[in-house]
Amino acid sequence: MNPYDLIPRFRAQYDTNNQEFSISGVVRPQSIDELAPSLTLLKESIARVRGILYVNIRRLTQMNNTAFHAFSRVIIDACRTRPDLKFVVITSSVVGWTTRKFGRLHGLEPNITVEEYDSQFYPGQSFLEEGGFIPILRTQTKMTWRHERKILPRHGMQPGIVMADICCGIGDFAVLVQKEFQPARIVALDHSRSSLDYARSVAADFDIRGIEYTYGDASEMLLEEDQFDLVTCRHSLQIFNRPELILKELFRICRPGGRVYITNEKNSHCLGEPRADSIQWTYNEVAKLFKHFEMDVELGPKSRRYLIEAGFEDIRVESFMVTNGDGDPQDFADVITAWENVYAGDMAVRRGDDPEMIERFRQGFQDHIFAALHPKGYAGWPIWVASGRKPS
Template structure:
């Protein structure tokens, strides 16, 4: 069941299977009577639901006081007439005012609870968005771009198309795409405010124009459906505990006939010579460490299955190896050193690993650096590329 008002650009919908009432869009009525159909739908949901009614406002962009008080009145009246019923209001940090505004109801009514949907959804973000990691992210993109610039056209990239780079991080990939392929439009979205602040700073300093940097939750984007020819999401599905939700959104914003392009790793396949045994042991442990924090840095070869399960056709998969031979070996060694500091430092300590384990863990990274810088050495970091076409 749903109601939609094109003039005020909002929608309401009730899903009886999940006992979920959804409010989305821009809700700014002049008088409460304008909301009568939606309020009637909410009352109907309250009448039929048992136990918990979820009020989902993750995509509620704006709501004026008239609308808020109208919905609050219905909720509070239901709490008094139905003491058996609980309300869980699901908000998002991307639309931060919803948590604050609906939090007022929770403070005055014990039967109302507010849950910020994405507060635990990005388990790895705190580890990876620190300012010290930014130079390494730039170096990683520089080394992967050496391969991706030739791979991308096989996965839907072309001049003059509309592109969305989701989980754009510090925005360096979007800059490279803009310079190389000159899209008609490029939106770069991320859930990390520090990363976006850095991206905007670089764009301003280097007079880079035309990239629409946007703060947003990749699992609940405030972007219209069916508007991008190519949607990219690089090295990101592997750090979400529910990648299928991200893919659902990537599918939604992609045009029919367009493609979604993802890259992910299989960290246990990082390699090096000499000292291969130590290196292999450490990267096997990296995979276990990320798994402890509900992340999957082994996702790369699984990309095909994820894309097919998400409904994509014509799924294409290939892989490439970033190595110490792709440019300056020291640049690759610097990446490994940064991995060591984050993985064997903050992450291993937070997991509670022993000093003995961390010492051996660090040794594998140091041996990987040794291999990268050795005049006869070889060090590699494998990346899986996959893309799928949204059915016409």
């Protein structure tokens, strides 16, 4: 037997304010006696609760049958002796077996329900993760990389570091970082299975090694704390309805003295000439549209405040403008075309916009494309970069 197997690798605790009993880690006891303190805590929690007891297992990575039956027995017995009490078991889709396994308890006791914490956490993900959007994501990264490769060293990037790219999407940024800066290790995490499937296929096709693509919830990551020299999260806080939760996790996994690097936009500052008025109107509407779906594409200039409130120090903020002069103007036009198809397409329809509104909305994107391709035109898309150091 491995002596390490005898060391408790799980944690149980009770939060009085939230009436929440939580258990996390690896729970694989050889006998029920090993669970005695945790089971006692659960029973004490039940005795103190009125109404609903939340059982949080979002960070429960493994649990054998001995543990499952022991905890389940306590909960089921409580339902039968206290019919006034309800239990809500909170799972995560990242650890899918928990939803399936604990879901059986509802069939035994109707006062036990199971909720997947992250099932509604990403209100805009479905708009952006479809396979048809992948080519444009690659084009966007190609255009921003021209700037970021020069900016990154000012925000903690250097060869040999251990880094995490959270909300990595289709993984192209991690690939570019690996080629340019050669970190010792990259963990690339995302909540979109289709994006990760694409990233892994590209890595296999081009024999790219050293990047660990991982499925996970950025607001509740199954990654150890204090382990990464640099944590990046690009164009992502702006599509979460609670970015402060993501930043809390980025802070947690960053090592003391390491840095967290974020990029976000202020879409209403997209510009173009000629036809500036039409373009400006449309991007003001983009900001309103995203707000309707609980996303904030105006977050860029707010980055400093978010980082300070998350506990970071030595905040560094700068911005750059992606333009039709960065490489092929057609690339810029292709990005805007994709935006039009998503924003003035599915998103506007779901918001309930009438045909006249959608037509005007589309016109601004068309005018931005016109400006990008005009021989004398100018089209711009601004990006805010910010980083903060985790205190030592």
